[in-house]
Amino acid sequence: MQTLRERSLSVFPAGSNGEFNLPAELAIVITKGKGCELWDSDNRRFVDFSIGWGSVLVGHAHPAVVEAVTRQAPLGSNFAYVTENSLRLAEEIVRLSPACDALRFCASGTEATMYCQRLARAFSKRPKMLKFEGAYHGANDIGVTSLFPTHPPDFPEPDPTSADVRHSAKRDILVAPFNDLEITARIIGEHAHELAGVIVEPLQRCTPPQPGFLEGLRTLTREHNLLLIFDEVVTGFRLAYGGAQQYYGVVPDLVAYGKALGGGYPIGAFGGRRDIMDIVREDRLGDPLYVWVASTLGGNPISTAAARAALSVLSQDGTYERLHTLGHYLREGMRRVLQNRGITAQVIGDGPLAQVVFTQQPIRDYRSTQRADKARARAVMLGLFKRGVFLNPMGTKLYLSMAHDEGVCDEFLDRFDDAVCEKELARPFGE
Ligand SMILES: Cc1ncc(COP(=O)(O)O)c(C=O)c1O
Secondary structure, three states: OOOHHHHHHHHOHHHOOOOOOOOHHHOOOEEEEEEOEEEEOOOOEEEEOOOOOOOOOOOEOOHHHHHHHHHHHHHOOOOOOOOHHHHHHHHHHHHHOOOOOEEEEEOOHHHHHHHHHHHHHHHHOOOEEEEEOOOOOOOOHHHHEOOOOOOOOOOOOOOEOOHHHHHHHHHHEEEEOOOOHHHHHHHHHHHHHHEEEEEEOOOEOOEOOOOOHHHHHHHHHHHOOOEEEEEOOOOOOOOOOOHHHHHHOOOOOEEEEOHHHHOOOOOEEEEEOHHHHHHHOHHHOOOOOOOOOOOOOOOOHHHHHHHHHHHHHHOOOOHHHHHHHHHHHHHHHHHHHHHHOOOOOEEEOOOOEEEEEOOOOOOOOHHHHHOOOHHHHHHHHHHHHHOOEEOOOOOOOEEOOOOOOHHHHHHHHHHHHHHHOHHHHHOOOOO
């Protein structure tokens, strides 16, 4: 009889639902999660440093989220219309998000960033968007353009990471280096007549913005009458309750949310200035500015109940001090392990996020990560996975949650210490 793993490998390409790239012999099937732990179908325990790619910031099966979902489930799962849950959640987001006068819900971060771009293009009546090399904005065209270019072209030329966007990327997207205001200003200056806006992950993957970078983008976009979009799918509710806008003190025109907002349930949200959001009003159908928005499961009562419960947990006193303290503890611990082993590497990230990059150079943009030893990073990630740390070996970004503590980080660091050893890395997988 086939094992669950064999069945998964036969029905899912690469044995996953996307972006997981585990060797077949390491593929697992998960049965349950609680807090920062999960178990596979062989009842093997993992400490979870992926935590649903950061979507379960409150920890797996948090009682408040479970209770909210259980209460809502018998009352109906979707009406594709406003419910008390979606209304109250929207009011809370408008209250906490400086950029949001009004918003709409969708079901994922990919949808949220797609709508932001649409709004920018329609509102400005210009066709192109500028993104930063190496940034991910979801599986839409702009998200996968110049995401992992192996031979990056000269700026601002885009590179398709996904074959299908070859033509649309060339037509619609310009690419700039993150943290380089000079080159970004030059590109914006030369293309302002055809640019609708700039989309940025305020903390790009795990690379923080250098002082003045986001402020500079804000000034440049205002000067050239472009819309600034913050993709807060990762940073929202994670770096601070008010997200990157609050944390870095820069307010964009439009903002996209997802992940942590839903407490692990499917959600996305996009919002911004009222005059921009106004162009989605259906009574404007036929108006040349009108933008189509429709998401069957967007704002459904189960996801928005889960989100309200997650936000009630995250908004408690001390949450963000705790998440930052823990992230610092993990990053410092990783640095110590590497230093003790005589390995040169950069440990980057902020808040409850960390990533190790095997290079001597400080990381400021995609190209500085590209020069790093990526094979080694992958080997370390796979070494950790084999030792019972659940993570995404393709992304190499580590996510902490409210359920993590110093003890779990110590457990991780012990295994990290084993995994970074040269001898261990030389050992073939599966032995
Ligand atoms: C910054 C950022 N934007 C957008 C997305 C897309 O979100 P989703 O996977 O919910 O579509 C992601 C997903 O990882 C992300 O990291």
